[in-house]
Amino acid sequence: MSRLTLIGTGPGDPELLTLKAVRLIAAAEVVAFPQKPGEASLAFEIAGGHVGPGAQLMPTDIPMNVDPEPARLAYRRLADTLVEKVQTGRDVVYLCEGDPLFYGSAIPLLEAVGGRVATSIVPGITSLTAASAEARLPLALRNAILKVLPAPLPDEVLEAELGRGAAALIKLGRHFDRVRALLARLGRAESAVVVEHATQARQRITPLADFAADERPYFSTLLVPARGAHS
Amino acid sequence: MSRLTLIGTGPGDPELLTLKAVRLIAAAEVVAFPQKPGEASLAFEIAGGHVGPGAQLMPTDIPMNVDPEPARLAYRRLADTLVEKVQTGRDVVYLCEGDPLFYGSAIPLLEAVGGRVATSIVPGITSLTAASAEARLPLALRNAILKVLPAPLPDEVLEAELGRGAAALIKLGRHFDRVRALLARLGRAESAVVVEHATQARQRITPLADFAADERPYFSTLLVPARGAHS
Numbered sequence: 001m002s003r004l005t006l007i008g009t010g011p012g013d014p015e016l017l018t019l020k021a022v023r024l025i026a027a028a029e030v031v032a033f034p035q036k037p038g039e040a041s042l043a044f045e046i047a048g049g050h051v052g053p054g055a056q057l058m059p060t061d062i063p064m065n066v067d068p069e070p071a072r073l074a075y076r077r078l079a080d081t082l083v084e085k086v087q088t089g090r091d092v093v094y095l096c097e098g099d100p101l102f103y104g105s106a107i108p109l110l111e112a113v114g115g116r117v118a119t120s121i122v123p124g125i126t127s128l129t130a131a132s133a134e135a136r137l138p139l140a141l142r143n144a145i146l147k148v149l150p151a152p153l154p155d156e157v158l159e160a161e162l163g164r165g166a167a168a169l170i171k172l173g174r175h176f177d178r179v180r181a182l183l184a185r186l187g188r189a190e191s192a193v194v195v196e197h198a199t200q201a202r203q204r205i206t207p208l209a210d211f212a213a214d215e216r217p218y219f220s221t222l223l224v225p226a227r228g229a230h231s
Numbered sequence: 232m233s234r235l236t237l238i239g240t241g242p243g244d245p246e247l248l249t250l251k252a253v254r255l256i257a258a259a260e261v262v263a264f265p266q267k268p269g270e271a272s273l274a275f276e277i278a279g280g281h282v283g284p285g286a287q288l289m290p291t292d293i294p295m296n297v298d299p300e301p302a303r304l305a306y307r308r309l310a311d312t313l314v315e316k317v318q319t320g321r322d323v324v325y326l327c328e329g330d331p332l333f334y335g336s337a338i339p340l341l342e343a344v345g346g347r348v349a350t351s352i353v354p355g356i357t358s359l360t361a362a363s364a365e366a367r368l369p370l371a372l373r374n375a376i377l378k379v380l381p382a383p384l385p386d387e388v389l390e391a392e393l394g395r396g397a398a399a400l401i402k403l404g405r406h407f408d409r410v411r412a413l414l415a416r417l418g419r420a421e422s423a424v425v426v427e428h429a430t431q432a433r434q435r436i437t438p439l440a441d442f443a444a445d446e447r448p449y450f451s452t453l454l455v456p457a458r459g460a461h462s
Contacts, residue, residue, distance in 0.1 A: 008360075010249070018356065019253065020246035068373075099360045102377075107369040121364035125249065125354045129239075129330045133352035138338040142299075143381040143402070145392060146333075150374040161376060171374070 004082055004092045004117050006106040008099040008124015009046040012200035016125045017047060024122065025050040025093055030085050032078065033095040034105055035059035043095035062105065072108060079112035086117040099124040103150075103170065128168050131195035131221040135205050140166045144226050151175035151222075155182055162186055162224070169222040176216045180208065188224055196220040235313055235323045235348055237337040239330040239355015240277040243431035247356045248278060255353065256281045256324055261316050263309065264326040265336055266290035274326035293336065303339060310343035317348040330355040334379075334401065359399050362426035362452040366436050371397045375457050382406035382453075386413055393417055393455070400453040407447045411439065419455055427451040 005024050010016035025031065031051050035041035041059060051057070060078050063070040082092050100106035100121050113119055128148065132139050140146035145165035149158055151172045159182060161167070169179055183189040192208035196217045208222065236255050241247035256262065262282050266272035272290060282288070291309050294301040313323050331337035331352050344350055359379065363370050371377035376396035380389055382403045390413060392398070400410055414420040423439035427448045439453065 008364075013251070015251035015254070016249045016354070018241070018247045018249055020244070022250065023246070099364075101363045101369045102360055103371055103373075104369075107372045110367065110369065119367065121367055123247070123356045123360040123364040125356065126360060129333055129354040129357060132332045133239075133330075133354040136341065136350065136352055138332045138335075138341065140334055140379065141338045142334070143383050145381070145384070145388075146379040148371065148377040150376070152374050153376070157376075 001118060002086045002089050002091050003120060004086050004094065004113060005120045005122060006094050006096060006100040006110060007047070007122045008104070009043045009095050009097060010125040011098055011127045011130040011198045012042065012046060012203075013130075014046050014049065016130065016199060017050070018122065018124070021047065021122050021124070022050050024091075025095070026052050027091060028052065028055055028093040029090040030056045030058060030082070030092040031095065032058035032060055032082060032092065034062050036064075037061055041095075043097050046097070047095050072112075075108040076112045079109055079114075082109075083113060083116045096124070099126045102126045102128070103148075127170070127198050127219075127221050130198040131168070131223060134198050134203060135193050135195050135223060137193055137223050137225060139168065139223065139225065151179050158182055159186065162188060164227045166226040167224040169224065172217055172220055172222060174216070179222065180211075183208065183224065188227065192222055192224045194220055194222055232349060233317045233320050233322050234351060235317050235325065235344060236351045236353060237325050237327060237331040237341060238278070238353045239335070240274045240326050240328060241356035242329055242358045242361040242429045243273065243277060243434075244361075245277050245280065247361065247430060248281070249353065249355070252278065252353050252355070253281050255322075256326070257283050258322060259283065259286055259324040260321040261287045261289060261313070261323040262326065263289035263291055263313060263323065265293050267295075268292055272326075274328050277328070278326050303343075306339040307343045310340055310345075313340075314344060314347045327355070330357045333357045333359070334381075358401070358429050358450075358452050361429040362399070362454060365429050365434060366424050366426050366454060368424055368454050368456060370399065370454065370456065382410050389413055390417065393419060395458045397457040398455040400455065403448055403451055403453060405447070410453065411442075414439065414455065419458065423453055423455045425451055425453055 033043045062074045096106045147167045194206045196204045264274045293305045327337045378398045425437045427435045
């Protein structure tokens with residue numbers, strides 16, 4: 001039976017695709033992926049080499065505004081199109097950077113598809129574990145808590161959560177300076193490490209303390225080991 | 232130059248190995264992995280099919296007691312052996328279930344190796360993202376916080392952390408009944424899902440509400456979506 005499969009392509013290194021992802025991408029008759037007009041698609045750059053010769057490619061522009069409504073509309077339209085293709089007998093895959101359900105672009109698509117067609121998810125290597133591996137920095141061991149904290153959250157929320165445990169701050173962008181100041185105030189800046197473009201050719205790993213004051217990291221994860229870990 | 236590579240083999244499905252893991256396992260001259268005497272090794276069951284014909288296999292018994300000292304000693308001995316093999320010119324891999332640095336058995340090994348030989352880490356699919364994918368249950372979206380909470384932590388710590396955000400409870404074992412009661416008290420039990428043996432043949436996915444009162448889940452992750460998510 002035909003189905004829709006949402007596939008995690010991992011953080012950037014094409015070798016971090018799973019065998020399952022490769023098999024399903026190669027067999028798919030329709031391959032959809034997010035792509036902004038005039039820009040490259042990271043998911044397709046990672047996985048495109050495995051697409052079969054007769055497959056239909058469907059780059060899809062998903063608007064990324066603060067207002068979530070245009071994106072919701074785009075996902076709803078994409079869902080309708082993909083559902084129709086599955087219902088007419090084709091195997092469809094949607095490529096997502098990282099893991100489909102870990103802060104992934106597949107979540108609104110999955111919700112928009114609902115139960116209309118058979119749907120599966122293939123997990124992918126997350127930017128979190130990739131950053132940790134590349135920095136050789138263990139995040140959490142034994143009974144330690146690990147928190148994933150989106151940097152756009154207000155200072156008081158981040159401060160309350162940072163406590164003692166290990167944390168990974170994501171979506172840094174224009175929040176980087178504020179988060180950096182907060183970590184310094186909490187005494188958590190010294191062990192923190194910035195990993196940019198994990199596993200990609202332009203990867204850069206920098207202790208937070210050495211990160212230039214006038215720079216902002218891109219596509220990055222800020223790893224904050226547990227207080228007192230590895231001592 | 233020879234090196235030691237700690238390789239994540241993923242949660243159980245051999246197809247969730249990455250292309251990089253397969254390539255490095257096939258090329259390795261020494262393949263070490265955790266294995267209890269008289270038991271199967273999950274990491275080797277997942278990845279063993281890719282080991283090259285001339286490779287030396289090194290099953291290693293790592294004691295899993297509440298007292299961490301015997302395990303620390305075993306990792307130190309293993310580290311010395313693997314370092315010696317790399318120093319005499321062999322490529323060595325150590326296979327870990329899941330991801331090496333996400334609550335992984337590679338962390339104490341990495342620490343025991345120190346900087347004695349060149350060491351790399353290949354990230355693996357975590358049981359967390361695998362459970363989420365198999366249950367088709369998104370964990371965290373946009374600016375939601377995601378917490379990984381080991382179940383052995385005391386009730387007051389878990390209660391303070393559970394707040395509103397999404398959580399994955401790990402290491403449930405004999406703590407299952409206590410955690411279940413806590414989630415019920417906090418009004419978080421109804422949306423929670425138990426995923427046992429994610430991606431393995433014996434996988435079972437059960438809403439927490441339907442889990443038999445006299446049973447305990449094994450090798451499982453308890454997914455607790457954010458309050459009000461997907462509504």
